Amino acid sequence: MMEAIYIAGHGGQGTLSTGQLLANACLKEGKFVAYLPHYGVEKRGGVSNCGVTISNQQISSPFVTEPTVLIVMNNLSLERYEKAVVPGGLLITNSSLVENAVTRNDVRVVPIAANEEAERMGHPMVANNIILGALLELTGVVSVETVADSLKEVLPERHHGKIPANLQALERGAALARKHKLVDQR
């Protein structure tokens, strides 16, 4: 297995579409991939999580219970899933909304102020893809170009006008992660 990614947030934050976008890109690059949403009586503001398992061989269990990468979009998700990350794993937090401190010291933590960045770009709805851009930069699991290609397939046609903003978001996220990598190295 290459990565077991868990994306946790609340309804309206785009967690599920981010997962589907990533899964679609993985398929394009010829990888084995499974996408499993946490589904329930969903509503805007309710729990909205999904797991994406990526591998270069057939995937046995598609359930992500011990993620190698955890993305938390809000405080509650951090509290709930922080403990599940494998030691040495990656934890990306949406620091615009995650105010609580991370208690793990055996994982790599990368805070990205996704909502503020998205608002600065003039497109508040692309915060999720700023985070995805950071994930791609930090893991290299698929290329930004492949994800960009997938946008056309995953976004319904009525949203195709928003593709440029989403591309910009992916690139912005990647740039922020690169900056973080430099800080890490120092």
Added chain:
Amino acid sequence: MRVLMKGNEAIGEGAVRAGCRYFFGYPITPQSELTHYLAKRLPEVGGLFLQAESEVASINMVYGAAAAGARVMTSSSGPGISLMQEGLSYLAGSELPSVIVNLMRGGPGLGNIAPSQSDYFQAVKGGGHGDYHMIVLAPNTAQEMLDTMGKAFDLADQYRNPVMVMADGIMGQMMEAVDLAGDTKIEIPPKPWATTGMAHHTGKNVINSCLVIPEEMEELNLRLEKKYKVISQKEQACDQYMLADADIVLVAFGLVSRICMSAVEKARAMGIKAGLIRPITLWPFPTELIEKTADKTRAYLTVEMNMGQMIEDVRLAVRGRAPVFHYGRLGGMVPELKDVLAEIKNLHEGGTGR
């Protein structure tokens, strides 16, 4: 061409590719994406999608279309499938080829929309009244969900019998790669018994399960029994994983079998000889293979999302030659890999399960 598809969509596409042109159903989570998919897809291929007023109506519309020789299906989840039981018994009694999909959810009662396997008994032991069996198939990947539909329609026609395709609710929501490049040639066998009108066949064709004279009803029952025996002998199917030298054997179907595959891999890494049997047909149950493993197995562990239903069929196959234990999560909860692994370790160390 490989595309990412939800399990629900894969079932729908599989049905279309199998030549199914009629769907009658009523929406229920977690299978609503299947009805969405077919509502859009069936008109594209000249088929008919109809949302009935209830599940009771749906299953009887299936009866009508099947009697006229069409490839027809319905789908639902727990509560809806319960409403269909009378119709299923009629389909079996009238020997009508038909496919019923159950994406199982937490029960009993209205329960919830989370994944479950608690309809096992209902599917394989009857559910409706009278002496009958449905063929029950349990895929475990999105690709297999697509492929299973072709198999289901073929078996239904071959044996003139209702076939149920059963998966837990989360398999309907899960997305995986599905290969759409395969064979799309549709071969539907002739159905000279179908009620297509006197212009199309000589003599009267009657579809009926009401035989008021007991001698005649017994005759039908004997014919069904003979058919079920043939199906039992010829159609048992299962998959195995690391079974050759296994002394702790897991038995699981559907998505749970994939959690068990991961658990077997982890157990092997710890030096425990674990293996897995995955029934693909739940009826007929793959008794033959399980029976063959009984003398070299120290303990069996069925892992199910129920209180222990398939375990009864495993015990019947093993016939007391090895202990059979059960690990389950209930009410819409899913067994976790670490907990399954802990059960395997416990049995390996001579424990007796819970």
